[in-house]
Amino acid sequence: MKPWRIRLEAEREIEEGSRWYDRQREGLGKEFLSAVRESLRTIQARPSLGAGWPLAPRGVAVRRYFVRRFPYAIIVLERADEYLVIAVLHLKRRPNYWRRRMGR
Numbered sequence: 001m002k003p004w005r006i007r008l009e010a011e012r013e014i015e016e017g018s019r020w021y022d023r024q025r026e027g028l029g030k031e032f033l034s035a036v037r038e039s040l041r042t043i044q045a046r047p048s049l050g051a052g053w054p055l056a057p058r059g060v061a062v063r064r065y066f067v068r069r070f071p072y073a074i075i076v077l078e079r080a081d082e083y084l085v086i087a088v089l090h091l092k093r094r095p096n097y098w099r100r101r102m103g104r
Contacts, residue, residue, distance in 0.1 A: 002078075002079075002081065002082050002083055003081075003082050003083070004044050004082065004083045004084075004085070005082055005083070005084050005085070006084075006085040007084065007085060007086050007087075009086075009087065010074075010075075010085045010086060010087050010088045013087060013088040013089065014033065014036055014088050017029075017032055017036075017070075017072065017088065017090070018030070018032050018033050021070075031069070032067075032070055032072075035067050035068050035069050035070055036067055036070075036072070036074070036088060038068065039065055039066075039067045039068065039074055040074065040085070042065075043065045043074065043076065044083075047063070047076070047078070047083060049065065050063030050064055050065040050074075050076060051063060051064055052064075053075060060077070061077065061078035061079075062075060062076065062077050062078075062086075063075075063076050063078065064076075067088075071090060071091045071092060072088060072089060072090055072091065073088075073089055073091055074087075074088050075087040075088075075089060
């Protein structure tokens with residue numbers, strides 16, 4: 001089984017999302033974190049569940065996984081030696097910004 005790694009930028013996006021939701025309602029940020037963690041556990045157990053990302057470059061194995069209850073997706077790049085979480089993005093904002101992260 002390939003190891004999983006989360007890019008620092010994706011970790012920051014999770015933290016930013018949590019802070020934003022907490023400003024909307026106390027405790028909602030914690031619920032967001034819980035939903036993201038549950039999604040990560042699910043996709044690590046079954047990486048083939050995600051759909052291909054339609055905006056990914058041709059020939060690059062990128063999958064998206066939706067976060068339950070929140071308008072977020074987890075974007076995962078499958079490499080020969082690992083799975084790399086490259087973004088945890090809000091689905092209504094800049095949907096393709098993460099592409100620059102694939103080469104690093």
